[in-house]
Amino acid sequence: MNPEAHSKKVSTLFDNIAGWYDFLNHFLSMGQDLYWRKRLVATIRFGSTGNILDLAAGTLDVSLAIAHQKSAKQIFAVDFSRSMLHKGQQKIHNAHNIMPIQGDGRFLPLPDHCVDTVTIAFGIRNILPRTDAYKEILRVLAPGGRLCILEFGTGQTQIWKGLYNFYLHWILPKVGVFFSKDPEAYQYLADTITAFPQARTLAQELLDAGFSKVLYQPLSSGIVYIHIAQKAG
Numbered sequence: 456m457n458p459e460a461h462s463k464k465v466s467t468l469f470d471n472i473a474g475w476y477d478f479l480n481h482f483l484s485m486g487q488d489l490y491w492r493k494r495l496v497a498t499i500r501f502g503s504t505g506n507i508l509d510l511a512a513g514t515l516d517v518s519l520a521i522a523h524q525k526s527a528k529q530i531f532a533v534d535f536s537r538s539m540l541h542k543g544q545q546k547i548h549n550a551h552n553i554m555p556i557q558g559d560g561r562f563l564p565l566p567d568h569c570v571d572t573v574t575i576a577f578g579i580r581n582i583l584p585r586t587d588a589y590k591e592i593l594r595v596l597a598p599g600g601r602l603c604i605l606e607f608g609t610g611q612t613q614i615w616k617g618l619y620n621f622y623l624h625w626i627l628p629k630v631g632v633f634f635s636k637d638p639e640a641y642q643y644l645a646d647t648i649t650a651f652p653q654a655r656t657l658a659q660e661l662l663d664a665g666f667s668k669v670l671y672q673p674l675s676s677g678i679v680y681i682h683i684a685q686k687a688g
């Protein structure tokens with residue numbers, strides 16, 4: 456599938472499940488997603504701009520966690536799904552430094568060097584080609600800034616004696632379709648998790664894209680990983 460057709464498919468998919476997204480996230484991860492996002496936010500560093508980009512911001516859970524845990528000047532919350540952002544906007548309340556922006560991670564509607572950290576939670580595996588997003592992220596990051604990625608582990612190594620893999624391929628698509636009534640969406644989730652590179656391969660991919668240093672850390676026995684990629688100062 457070409458990148459444009461893929462983008463259209465993904466944004467339509469998230470538009471369709473936006474109403475169920477938060478509930479299913481918490482339910483299917485048994486509340487772990489809140490802890491994972493909190494750990495992601497703890498990796499944020501500030502520099503000269505005071506601004507953060509939360510890319511693939513969805514219903515703004517990471518942006519809100521940043522607003523609560525950190526004192527950012529502006530949090531640009533970029534996502535191409537209008538319905539996901541709309542759902543998130545209803546939760547902003549007093550977090551006035553969050554600025555939702557409808558846009559594509561491959562063509563960021565932001566000026567050069569305007570943020571100190573880019574966060575992306577459960578988003579990078581949806582973007583094709585990822586190299587286009589890396590290029591844009593490097594452009595908007597200030598020198599010395601960092602990209603902090605939260606993403607599922609691929610399940611290529613057995614976690615909890617294969618329980619995670621069973622959950623991923625059998626339980627998750629069935630529960631997802633039961634609530635969201637979208638047979639494609641949660642199968643897509645399982646497929647993209649499996650197809651995503653292992654942590655070490657992703658680290659090399661980020662170095663090849665131009666980041667100067669990359670670290671990664673498994674959480675919950677490798678169900679998810681945090682990757683931190685530094686732009687040269």
Ligand SMILES: C[S@@+](CC[C@H](N)C(=O)[O-])C[C@H]1O[C@@H](n2cnc3c(N)ncnc32)[C@H](O)[C@@H]1O
Nearest residue numbers: 469511512513534535536559560576577578581
């Ligand atoms: C699984 S959700 C994650 C949302 C949020 N970060 C979270 O932690 O819940 C993935 C999001 O990525 C967005 N997305 C996928 N590809 C994108 C792209 N090329 N540009 C902008 N947003 C994208 C989708 O619209 C969706 O809201």
